[in-house]
Amino acid sequence: MKPYYRAPCACLELDFVRDTLFGPVAQRVECHVQLAALNLQGSPALRLHIDPPLPDKLDRAHSVAFEWDGRSYHGVVRDHAKCGDGGMNLVLELQ
Template structure:
């Protein structure tokens, strides 16, 4: 089964980070590209992006009227200064 192509647009990203004082909730609006696979979701976030997004543990993404949540399983900074997050959908 082929996965559909990426969905691109401006999205609201709510994310959490674990700190010594417990989870810290943050949010940002960024240009993104989202690609779904059978077991993972690849979220690519373009500049400008917050300095701490790479440390997110969970992500809730609102794009085109749909909300998707996931746990960050892998992260990678790309040569064009964007950030790729691999999420396990919840």
């Protein structure tokens, strides 16, 4: 059996934008996140695993920005899925 390792968790402030009937709405939430680098069809991407409790309406985000380890990241949400542990995965195509 292959061992399962979880990435270290970081407490981050996520700035995200979601569309509503009245236009885009920006929100900021603080949550515990695990980050993993991805290659999304040749483009740099990140997988963010957000630990529960999940912030309200984060699953409706179309873009996310945050600072981690002294660098700024921002990207477009390409996929999101709820996980069995009560968390959620977001796949961000970095811009």
